[in-house]
Amino acid sequence: MAIKYKILKAINISGMNFLAPVVRLAVGEDPQKQLREIGRFIVVPALAFLAFLLLWSVLAPKHKTKAGEVPTPRVTWEATGGIWRFHDRETRKDEAYQFTGGQRLEALVAAKSRMAELDALETKAKAELATVEASSKEKYDAVVGPVKAAYDKARETTSESRRTRTEALKTEAAALANSGADAREEFIGHLKAAEVTTGKEKTDLDSLKDKYTEVQSIAFPETKKAQRAVTLLAEERQFLVKYIDMLGEGSREVKVTESKAKYDEAKTAFLNAGPDEDLFKLGSSLVKRQELMATTETSSYAKPWTLPKQIVRSLLCVFAGFLLSSLIAIPLGILCGLSPTFMAATAPFVALFKPVSPLVWLPIIMIIVGGFMPDPANHWLILLFGKIPFIGNYKIDPMFLSSAITVALCSLWATLVNTALGVGSVDKDHMNVARVLRLGFWSRLFKIVIPTALPLIFAGLRISLGVGWMVLVAAEILSTSEGIGKFVNDMYTNGSSQSFAQMFVVVFIVGIIGMILDRIMVIFQRLVSFDNASSAI
Amino acid sequence: MSPIAQFPPRESFLKLDHVSIGFGPENERVNILENVNLSVKENEFVAVIGFSGAGKSTLVALLAGLEQPTAGKVTMAGKPVTRPGPERGVMFQTYSLLPWLSVFGNVELAAKSVFPEKSKREIRGHVEHYIEMVHLTPAMEKKPHELSGGMRQRVSLARTLAMQPEVLLLDEPLSALDALTRAVLQDEILQIWEQEKKTVILITNDVDEAILMADRIIPLTMGPKATLAEAFPVTLERPRERRTLTENPEYQHLKTDITSYLVNLNREARASRGTRIIQMPSVAPKEFRPKSRVIGIGGKHA
Numbered sequence: 078m079a080i081k082y083k084i085l086k087a088i089n090i091s092g093m094n095f096l097a098p099v100v101r102l103a104v105g106e107d108p109q110k111q112l113r114e115i116g117r118f119i120v121v122p123a124l125a126f127l128a129f130l131l132l133w134s135v136l137a138p139k140h141k142t143k144a145g146e147v148p149t150p151r152v153t154w155e156a157t158g159g160i161w162r163f164h165d166r167e168t169r170k171d172e173a174y175q176f177t178g179g180q181r182l183e184a185l186v187a188a189k190s191r192m193a194e195l196d197a198l199e200t201k202a203k204a205e206l207a208t209v210e211a212s213s214k215e216k217y218d219a220v221v222g223p224v225k226a227a228y229d230k231a232r233e234t235t236s237e238s239r240r241t242r243t244e245a246l247k248t249e250a251a252a253l254a255n256s257g258a259d260a261r262e263e264f265i266g267h268l269k270a271a272e273v274t275t276g277k278e279k280t281d282l283d284s285l286k287d288k289y290t291e292v293q294s295i296a297f298p299e300t301k302k303a304q305r306a307v308t309l310l311a312e313e314r315q316f317l318v319k320y321i322d323m324l325g326e327g328s329r330e331v332k333v334t335e336s337k338a339k340y341d342e343a344k345t346a347f348l349n350a351g352p353d354e355d356l357f358k359l360g361s362s363l364v365k366r367q368e369l370m371a372t373t374e375t376s377s378y379a380k381p382w383t384l385p386k387q388i389v390r391s392l393l394c395v396f397a398g399f400l401l402s403s404l405i406a407i408p409l410g411i412l413c414g415l416s417p418t419f420m421a422a423t424a425p426f427v428a429l430f431k432p433v434s435p436l437v438w439l440p441i442i443m444i445i446v447g448g449f450m451p452d453p454a455n456h457w458l459i460l461l462f463g464k465i466p467f468i469g470n471y472k473i474d475p476m477f478l479s480s481a482i483t484v485a486l487c488s489l490w491a492t493l494v495n496t497a498l499g500v501g502s503v504d505k506d507h508m509n510v511a512r513v514l515r516l517g518f519w520s521r522l523f524k525i526v527i528p529t530a531l532p533l534i535f536a537g538l539r540i541s542l543g544v545g546w547m548v549l550v551a552a553e554i555l556s557t558s559e560g561i562g563k564f565v566n567d568m569y570t571n572g573s574s575q576s577f578a579q580m581f582v583v584v585f586i587v588g589i590i591g592m593i594l595d596r597i598m599v600i601f602q603r604l605v606s607f608d609n610a611s612s613a614i
Numbered sequence: 615m616s617p618i619a620q621f622p623p624r625e626s627f628l629k630l631d632h633v634s635i636g637f638g639p640e641n642e643r644v645n646i647l648e649n650v651n652l653s654v655k656e657n658e659f660v661a662v663i664g665f666s667g668a669g670k671s672t673l674v675a676l677l678a679g680l681e682q683p684t685a686g687k688v689t690m691a692g693k694p695v696t697r698p699g700p701e702r703g704v705m706f707q708t709y710s711l712l713p714w715l716s717v718f719g720n721v722e723l724a725a726k727s728v729f730p731e732k733s734k735r736e737i738r739g740h741v742e743h744y745i746e747m748v749h750l751t752p753a754m755e756k757k758p759h760e761l762s763g764g765m766r767q768r769v770s771l772a773r774t775l776a777m778q779p780e781v782l783l784l785d786e787p788l789s790a791l792d793a794l795t796r797a798v799l800q801d802e803i804l805q806i807w808e809q810e811k812k813t814v815i816l817i818t819n820d821v822d823e824a825i826l827m828a829d830r831i832i833p834l835t836m837g838p839k840a841t842l843a844e845a846f847p848v849t850l851e852r853p854r855e856r857r858t859l860t861e862n863p864e865y866q867h868l869k870t871d872i873t874s875y876l877v878n879l880n881r882e883a884r885a886s887r888g889t890r891i892i893q894m895p896s897v898a899p900k901e902f903r904p905k906s907r908v909i910g911i912g913g914k915h916a
Contacts (some may be wrong), residue, residue: 152628509680509710510710511699512680512698513698513699514700515698515700523826528715530714607713607714
């Protein structure tokens with residue numbers, strides 16, 4: 078039973094209250110009530126989400142865009158697989174490049190055997206596609222045929238009727254030679270009427286043509302599936318070709334061996350050179366060879382940025398900004414809360430800068446940061462970040478710093494205001510206790526003021542982190558600093574239906590990460606809330 | 615315990631000399647307390663009794679040094695009281711416990727700041743001694759929100775005692791408690807007073823409580839411009855037995871006297887305010903506060 082309360086307490090602290098009835102049900106506590114709760118807090122939200130997915134599936138294909146149909150949940154899910162496959166394959170290539178000895182050969186054998194399998198699979202998939210296309214040809218004709226026939230017929234009748242009309246008018250015009258003004262006026266009327274009829278016929282024909290074009294693009298699900306299978310296999314083949322190269326000829330080990338051989342050759346040539354040979358030339362070539370060998374030994378595969386890596390960089394950036402904002406906002410907030418004078422001095426800045434959009438801050442910050450770092454690659458700060466393990470892999474550049482500063486500027490207000498409020502709301506009785514105990518300034522600050530303000534400080538931090546995460550993605554889109562925002566920007570520029578779907582994936586990824594960050598802050602907030610009251614979520 | 619106790623008790627140990635205090639701007643200041651004179655003997659137990667709003671808490675604040683008088687002098691052992699300090703321990707009506715500290719932590723904070731020279735182990739022993747004195751040893755690691763009202767007030771008492779003050783100022787310490795808890799705590803406070811022999815000023819609105827505990831009962835007249843009236847000495851023998859006390863004719867006499875005095879005070883005050891009846895606005899409280907609170911900053915809920 079004790080364990081039950083521990084679990085329930087953990088659930089409560091983490092704010093995952095919807096799990097509580099499941100735990101209670103598991104220990105057999107009032108099953109009817111728990112089932113009702115599960116119904117309300119788990120089944121109902123799940124149903125709502127299903128309804129959302131259904132609506133999305135139905136509505137999305139109805140809208141056509143330049144980048145194809147709006148992706149359905151299914152397409153979005155497939156795009157998630159695509160993003161992951163890309164990441165996985167790039168990671169494998171990176172590893173392959175660095176494999177040596179038996180490991181490399183083993184991987185090479187495995188890759189080659191997969192390549193052999195692929196041949197058979199591809200033939201099969203292509204055959205299937207052909208069959209599917211053949212069988213769907215009938216279906217296609219059945220759908221498209223009548224529309225095409227109607228269009229062709231309409232085209233014919235239209236041109237026919239137009240010709241007849243023109244002929245008739247020409248005849249009429251010929252007859253006009255001897256007629257008076259009235260007849261000529263009448264003829265003009267006929268001409269105008271003929272124009273109108275032609276226009277109307279053209280519109281009708283156009284609408285038929287549109288219908289025909291639309292119906293032509295019809296794709297049957299089975300054809301789509303077969304096409305997708307073929308595409309996936311082709312992509313895998315493309316990968317395997319590169320992968321095998323990375324394990325074989327293109328591997329670092331082979332390259333190092335080659336350059337070592339060349340170096341040895343050059344060395345022999347230099348040492349054994351006769352008196353009539355150019356020792357200067359041979360010597361310089363030897364030095365060059367040596368340098369080349371050294372670079373080859375430490376070289377690595379130029380791995381492109383994949384979404385998972387971009388996500389990690391975005392998280393690093395948001396934490397950097399969040400840290401910066403906390404370091405500024407908490408001390409300032411404490412000062413504001415302690416001193417009404419300081420508060421009065423700060424208030425106009427808060428009011429003025431709080432509403433400023435990150436999209437205004439970012440370019441300004443970029444220029445300012447750029448001013449500090451005329452040669453970013455050799456700036457001490459960038460070099461310092463480059464040396465830190467883990468963080469060094471994420472290419473900390475002025476763009477990263479600018480994004481982090483923008484995040485800090487936009488998110489510090491919530492912490493500042495909440496901290497000031499928390500510090501200002503110290504109980505008068507507690508202050509009296511401090512006075513009776515004759516606590517000094519620092520004791521008062523750390524033993525009374527900050528503990529009082531802590532729940533509010535954390536409430537502020539929670540808001541700040543949420544704001545920061547939102548701001549960051551926007552900042553990355555604008556600054557094209559590697560990260561989730563950059564990914565979205567790339568996909569937008571790319572403009573294919575595949576990349577359109579990947580942008581949808583990003584929506585969910587950003588949402589889920591934001592949710593997790595918020596949960597983490599809620600847990601912290603509850604841990605410092607001394608009255609154990611559950612927080613508003 | 616305190617070394618001073620070995621000497622004969624000093625006569626006017628804590629003294630208010632023609633003290634007035636008011637709030638607001640100078641030209642329209644209304645005195646809450648006016649011309650208050652009080653002289654408390656060392657180790658005496660004095661109860662100040664009065665209606666709510668009469669200025670009882672202001673009186674405590676003056677004695678503690680939390681407020682400065684606008685006129686007159688507050689002195690302790692002949693020296694003027696200019697600021698609060700641990701030699702005059704205050705026990706607040708609202709407990710004023712720090713909600714993020716345990717029972718031990720709350721008492722420890724007081725002990726540490728009053729006896730900075732003591733070692734960690736000495737402080738621990740000191741704190742445990744006073745927690746034991748108020749019978750809270752089993753709840754030592756509990757947080758205030760896990761305790762009942764009576765237990766919280768005991769923590770407050772332990773904290774005040776841990777400062778080893780020369781004067782205990784008890785500002786309606788028991789008025790927020792139910793009758794049973796109140797009785798138990800009254801006995802405990804009395805018992806501790808017998809042991810420690812300290813000067814105590816108890817602020818209360820309960821005549822029974824005052825008679826049971828005090829050597830002298832001083833009524834506070836109705837505010838504004840409240841002042842201390844003639845004292846009623848309580849000569850009942852100690853220890854006073856709660857059960858037999860009510861049958862004691864002296865007790866009955868005293869209770870009748872004090873009660874009728876207070877009732878008269880109230881009547882006079884009403885008469886002096888005139889017959890003007892002010893229509894009060896409807897102030898039924900609305901429940902604005904959400905059921906759950908993130909921002910629970912102790913205070914009166916602690």
